[in-house]
Amino acid sequence: MAPTPSTDGAVSVVLAGGGTAGHVSPLLAIAHAIVEQRPGARITAIGTRTGMETRLVPAAGFELRTIDRVPLPRRPSLDLLKLPARFVRAVRQARRIVLDTRADVVVGVGGYVSAPAYLAARSARVPVVIHEANARPGIANRAGARIAARVAVAFEGTKLPGAVPVGMPMRRGIAALDRTAERTSARTSLGLDPDRATLIVTGGSSGAASMNRSLGAAVPGLVAAGVQVLHITGRGKQVPGPDGTPLALPGYHQVEFVDGMERVYAAADLLLARAGAATVSEVSVVGLPAVLVPLPHGNGEQRFNAAGLVRSGGAVLIEDREFTPAWIRDQILPLVTDPARLEAMSRAAYALGVRDADRRMAELILSAAGDRTQ
Structure with missing residues (x-):
């Protein structure tokens, strides 16, 4: 019927x-x-x-x-x-x-x-x-x-x-985002320095644990080099310091969740994230350079999601097993402090956005x- x-x-x-x-x-x-x-x-x-x-x-x-x-x-x-x-x-x-x-x-x-x-x-x-x-x-x-x-x-x-x-x-709010116009207000609302190189990290609700471990070990080197890090750890997760309490360093901010991802996209010079379909699509739309770490399980869809953006030059892809503190030091640190390369990545990403x-x-x-x- x-x-x-x-x-x-x-x-x-x-x-x-x-x-x-x-x-x-x-x-x-x-x-x-x-x-x-x-x-x-x-x-x-x-x-x-x-x-x-x-x-x-x-x-x-x-x-x-x-x-x-x-x-x-x-x-x-x-x-x-x-x-x-x-x-x-x-x-x-x-x-x-x-x-x-x-x-x-x-x-x-x-x-x-x-x-x-x-x-x-x-x-x-x-x-x-x-x-x-x-x-x-x-x-x-x-x-x-x-x-x-x-x-x-x-x-x-x-x-x-x-x-x-x-x-x-x-x-x-994401599709129409002007990152340049909103950068200062977004950083201020997130408790960040408006003028400092900014890396924002998010592993998603189910894929944060391994990324959190590697990032936590690399944080001291990043902040020592003048990079501020906003680390969205996921609900119920945290990065512990040497004494077991949440890691606290000048220039490092960890939160479980941010309401309104457009603020994150506006505030970041570089995003470090999993390669979920929404993330790949949204960073393309707003023209945000990204380092993408596909989830190592599932049917491999995250690697395929990222393929076009990576080919365009708008993102860098690194496998989960290779995402180590040393890789962060050797690859992410030079990238997040290179405005010319970030601008080229931004243009490439934006050109793909729908x-x-x-x-x-x-x-x-x-x-x-x-x-x-x-």
């Missing part, structure tokens, strides 16, 4: 994705762009009860409905035996949402909830639109692309049938919704 069209004529869009900021952030950017292009559009997000979406989606003013989280076990286990029944239940839950909201289109950005949402949409004869953030697609979007009405990708060359490159949907991906996605989604109602 297909959903009954809404009686008020407003388009109804169901957006599926959650768990991490890498899924929730583009989902929200897409939602805002749809409402901007089609005032009155009804937006419903599908997530789980344990992901970041439980906080971020309602805070952004959108309705969140949840389904069961159904991860795919990577090894034979009791959970693997329970997978079929759990997955069927999640599909039924997603289908109820699709019918209740009278969805005109279902949009997925990957993650645990997307696959059930795709199948629910298909069973209800509702068109599916997919956005794949990573250069190497995940399982849910590889399967979903086979039934999708539209397939969009963040990176050129992502192998999905019918894929249209649109870039990475992101908040306008600053209207949210609008492009909104157009694809509304087009698919229109196909159904015609």
Whole structure:
């Protein structure tokens, strides 16, 4: 049974994705762009009860409905035996949402909830639109692309049938950032010296530990050379000093989290980070030189995410196993204190940036919704 069209004529869009900021952030950017292009559009997000979406989606003013989280076990286990029944239940839950909201289109950005949402949409004869953030697609979007009405990708060359490159949907505060104009105020707000060479380090929520260890050992040499370091360690993490308390040195600042990454991008001369799809896309958009350390596990997607930016000269890539205190001393220290090289990297990165991906996605989604109602 297909959903009954809404009686008020407003388009109804169901957006599926959650768990991490890498899924929730583009989902929200897409939602805002749809409402901007089609005032009155009804937006419903599908997530789980344990992901970041439980906080971020309602805070952004959108309705969140949840389904069961159904991860795919990577090894034979009791959970693997329970997978079929759990997955069927999640599909039924997603289908109820699709019918209740009278969805005109279902949009997925990957993650645990997307696959059930795709199948629910298909069973209800509702068109599916997919956005794949990573250069190497995940399982849910590889399967979903086979039934999708539209397939969009963040990176050129992502192998999905019918894929249209649109870039990475992101908040306008990042997409429109002028780093030069905002540098002084951003550094001041973060407690940094406005006039000092600045390295900012972030390892992400799940990939910070090994980066934190190497960076912590290299910090004394960096600050002795006149570089200030803002180290975003990740929630619940810290870099200990010799006495076990958080490492404290003049010019070294460690915090667990920064609200508003545009401040980080404006303040940094150089960013040291993992190569998640959002990070690679955002540093390109704002023209921020970067040293990228791909996560050593997963399906290798982070290395592929970074490939185009590295080829352009906008970033340097170093494997996790090679990211040592000595490498930081020999490679990062000369780079962060070389304004001419940083400027060249900035220009190369900026040339790759796509600053209207949210609008492009909104157009694809509304087009698919229109196909159904015609």
